[in-house]
Amino acid sequence: MADEDTTTETDVTTDDAHTEDKPDLAAELAKWKSMARKSETLAKQNASAAAKLAKIEEASKSELERAQAAAAEADQRAKAAEERIARALTKAAVSTAAAKAGAIDADAVLALLPPDAVTVEGDDVKGVDEAIKALRESKPYLFGKPKPAPGSADGGRQSDKPAQWTREDLKGKSSADIEAARKAGLLVSLMSGA
Numbered sequence: 001m002a003d004e005d006t007t008t009e010t011d012v013t014t015d016d017a018h019t020e021d022k023p024d025l026a027a028e029l030a031k032w033k034s035m036a037r038k039s040e041t042l043a044k045q046n047a048s049a050a051a052k053l054a055k056i057e058e059a060s061k062s063e064l065e066r067a068q069a070a071a072a073e074a075d076q077r078a079k080a081a082e083e084r085i086a087r088a089l090t091k092a093a094v095s096t097a098a099a100k101a102g103a104i105d106a107d108a109v110l111a112l113l114p115p116d117a118v119t120v121e122g123d124d125v126k127g128v129d130e131a132i133k134a135l136r137e138s139k140p141y142l143f144g145k146p147k148p149a150p151g152s153a154d155g156g157r158q159s160d161k162p163a164q165w166t167r168e169d170l171k172g173k174s175s176a177d178i179e180a181a182r183k184a185g186l187l188v189s190l191m192s193g194a
Helices: 002-021 025-100 106-112 128-138 175-183
Strands: 119-121 124-126
Touching: 025 106, 025 119, 025 124, 025 128, 106 128
Parallel strands: none
Antiparallel strands: 119 124
16 A cells, blocks of 8 residues: 555645646736737837838938929029020121131021031130131022132232222212222322323
8 A cells, every 4th residue: 555655645736736836817917918918019109109200301302302403403404504505605606707718698507517527625715716617618698708808819909908899990080089099099099190
């Protein structure tokens, strides 16, 4: 029987140990419910904070987007202004060069120049003289006849003195015109007998 008592004691001891090791289920359930409520409260607070953060980020994005749109619009206005300035500089340079080259119509010269013939770099307009020269060669009708140089082979005047009238010039002139020509020195060669 001693063997039975030992076995029984061990069984009882094991049962007592299980009883002592078993937690109180009601207390454990209360503990987990309390932790779940705390976690739920924290989650609600985090969700609220996340929503506020999302609103702030959205407002910041809107401001950023507005700033980017304003910057893009300013860039477009600056480019348009630069293009207007470049066109004005080009027109002024071409008009001046066309007038020097004897163009009949500077606007026609400007219109007929190839778009890439004249470039604007800062305040400098480049390629105008070359473009006008090329246009003059290809479309000479846009330019008047060049004035002959003084003393040239085609009968240009020899000096800066006014041309003397001939007897042919006197035909059909009134006496007032003839007197004015005499005072201007245009009849010297006729009166001197030369």
